[in-house]
Amino acid sequence: MASRCALMVLTTMLLLTFATPGDTVLTAGCHWVDHQECNDMCLIDSFWYGTCTSWDGVQLSCRCYPYRSPLNGSICSQLFHKGCQKECVEKGRRGGYCYPQLATETSIEPNCACIE
Known part of the structure; x- marks a missing residue:
């Protein structure tokens, strides 16, 4: 499983998009490991979390979500x-x-x- 992640990072084009409140996110071809990879990439870039939006075997697309202030x-x-x-x-x-x-x-x- 870890080798798939490493291979995925090395052989794929990674597309990061940044979410705004109210965005609807569709996921196509994403598995839990793809969501984890996107989450890790978004965390590195100082986002709150990330999700996979599509994985077609070549290109991994992620959406990163910014931090939100705690509710009052x-x-x-x-x-x-x-x-x-x-x-x-x-x-x-x-x-x-x-x-x-x-x-x-x-x-x-x-x-x-x-x-x-």
Whole structure:
């Protein structure tokens, strides 16, 4: 398996593209090792992660994703935390908590998760 990666890097043309928020990524002919190779190449170039978009046996195409700043947890006020706690207890769970979640590419909203 490692020899395939080495051979792939030496014998293929590598095409890196850079993703922007909201991009849809299609993968054609990619296997997990191709995704791993793209991820490694993107990490070397200081991106957050990378995925294989196509592999035709000759050319490996990758898409690299930039770092995103962490979501701001201040959107989860005490009121949301208490609401999540109550909602989860009513469902028979031990408790719950609020966490920030992406609503769109540019906005976040509070969401609940229950403790098992």
